[in-house]
Amino acid sequence: MRVRVFRDAGHLAEAAAEEIAAWLRVAGEAPSVGLAGGTTPRRTYERLRHLSLPWDAVDVWLTDERFVPPGHPDRNDAMARRALFDSVPARFHPVPHLPGDPAGSAAAYEEDLAGFLPVGSAGLQAGLVLLGVGEDGHTASLFPGGRALEARHRGFVADEIPGKGGRLTATLPLLASARRTMFIVSGHHKAAIVAEILEGHPDLPAALVSERARDPVWLLDREAATGLHLD
Ligand code: 6PG
Numbered sequence: 001m002r003v004r005v006f007r008d009a010g011h012l013a014e015a016a017a018e019e020i021a022a023w024l025r026v027a028g029e030a031p032s033v034g035l036a037g038g039t040t041p042r043r044t045y046e047r048l049r050h051l052s053l054p055w056d057a058v059d060v061w062l063t064d065e066r067f068v069p070p071g072h073p074d075r076n077d078a079m080a081r082r083a084l085f086d087s088v089p090a091r092f093h094p095v096p097h098l099p100g101d102p103a104g105s106a107a108a109y110e111e112d113l114a115g116f117l118p119v120g121s122a123g124l125q126a127g128l129v130l131l132g133v134g135e136d137g138h139t140a141s142l143f144p145g146g147r148a149l150e151a152r153h154r155g156f157v158a159d160e161i162p163g164k165g166g167r168l169t170a171t172l173p174l175l176a177s178a179r180r181t182m183f184i185v186s187g188h189h190k191a192a193i194v195a196e197i198l199e200g201h202p203d204l205p206a207a208l209v210s211e212r213a214r215d216p217v218w219l220l221d222r223e224a225a226t227g228l229h230l231d
Contacts, residue, residue, distance in 0.1 A: 002218070003225075004218070005230065007221070016047075020130070023180055024058060027179075030059065032116060034061050034063045037066075041130060041132060049083075049088070055088040058090045059116040060090045060093065061112075061117075063130070063169070064076065064141035064168060068165075070097055106168045106169075109168065110156040123174065125177045125179075127179050131209065133185050136204075137201065137204030139175075139205050140175060141168065142170075142175075143161050144205060149205055151173075156170055183219065185221075187224055198228060
């Protein structure tokens with residue numbers, strides 16, 4: 001596992017974009033990128049607009065989505081499209097929304113994913129996965145105590161999160177299958193949970209993903225890293 005700390009959110013976004021670009025340049029044929037939602041990665045996606053990359057060969061998918069209809073401002077795909085993917089020729093795969101049927105929407109997306117992610121003995125295999133972390137240690141929409149966190153035989157499932165509504169999310173097995181897993185975390189309000197995940201509480205969803213990841217890297221700004229005992 002690599003941990004890289006940058007002086008501020010701007011330098012973090014620039015470094016994250018460079019790491020993504022470096023991975024895409026050597027990823028081989030049919031690279032795929034699973035996107036983090038939320039707000040942190042927006043600056044990284046915007047930074048990627050200025051880099052020359054072979055987007056026309058890249059499949060881009062969402063590691064989670066809110067169970068709200070297309071066009072709703074809370075959707076993660078809306079943020080990603082505005083920031084980058086309306087501007088580059090990547091094959092962008094939004095999560096389908098079947099009204100009133102979150103489980104069916106998740107199952108439909110898993111079928112979409114099987115159309116471009118390799119399928120191995122352990123199921124779908126992701127390429128590069130980008131993830132954020134919530135202050136409760138959730139990542140994608142795998143929340144502490146959530147049913148989705150328990151899924152072991154599916155790649156994408158629905159969950160109902162108290163106070164957050166319906167969510168559709170990649171499961172622990174799918175996230176752990178990634179060839180590279182990149183956590184991008186910024187801000188002092190994340191310092192405590194980052195320290196918990198990296199130096200303490202192994203059962204938090206983001207810790208479970210990081211421990212199972214084949215090649216995890218944590219990209220932090222100084223504020224998010226203040227709780228770590230880095231030598
Ligand atoms: C979502 C995200 C979620 C996010 C964290 C951090 O749908 O909200 O996928 O896992 O990455 O909640 O969000 P911020 O980057 O906004 O702090």
